[in-house]
Amino acid sequence: MRILLVEDDTALAAELARALRAENFAVDIATNGEDGAHLGATEAYDAAILDLGLPKKDGISVLQDWREAGRLIPVLILTARDGWSEKVAGFKAGADDYLTKPFRAAEVVMRLRAMVRRASGHAAVRIECGPLSFDAQLGHFSMDGLPLRLTAFEWRLLSTLMLRKDVVIERGELMEKLYEYDADVDSNSLEVIVSRLRRKIGSDMIETVRGRGYRLTCAA
Structure with missing residues (x-):
């Protein structure tokens, strides 16, 4: 955020x-x-x-x-x-x-x-996406009931995806939400953060939508 x-x-x-x-x-x-x-x-x-x-x-x-x-x-x-x-x-x-x-x-x-x-349209404090849970008031993530340890960049990306779960978010918009105005940003930094998150929550949960961006997908 x-x-x-x-x-x-x-x-x-x-x-x-x-x-x-x-x-x-x-x-x-x-x-x-x-x-x-x-x-x-x-x-x-x-x-x-x-x-x-x-x-x-x-x-x-x-x-x-x-x-x-x-x-x-x-x-x-x-x-x-x-x-x-x-x-x-x-x-x-x-x-x-x-x-x-x-x-x-x-x-x-x-x-x-x-x-x-x-x-973002969420009345409830706790937001669920399959095994992933986000306490949007305390800022805490958990996976299968266990606390999820995230870096600041991972937290910003996952919270953005979580608040708009099942919606494709453009790559450019995600980049804008991750970095401060005067940040020196590598061209592949978003992909690196996505890769790290996939290792923590599972590769299937963050879907790459080719030519557009990423979507957090929640199991039925």
Whole structure:
């Protein structure tokens, strides 16, 4: 999963990004509203964390631009503004959730996971695919009831496939969900990650759809 963090407090942004990366998220950081608006309009993100008091372009304007352009990315407003009027304005602009500073990073993680799960159309926290199980709230995978140990890249790929199980996901979209904006990516990196995952969950579960991408297939 890939997250956009739009926050002008660089120390806070770095701290939160570290916490998110520790939970296997890929994180891109924008420190002003103009850059955040551009990234959110042009890159593929599973969710965004958006401050309101941003330089160059305020958070409400950024969010309004995304929604007017048809960008449906789930957005968590994270701000020091705790007044009722600010919360109303945020939700009217199209926010999915609202959290005031100070906050616990663990709560941000939980709220992000919940937003991504709901946006993917899953009401239940636990998602099943044959012998594979995903606790979408805690971020834990298990196979045949046993914990599945995954690298960060494996987790990002498998969670993306799991949230859209039985659907073909284009190769380009998967690449966008795996890597941060400035990452140096090898051309065959996706195939390498798929190969490693197949060794862990079984070669039949990840289907290659030639010329398109991959699909997680669930046994009847």
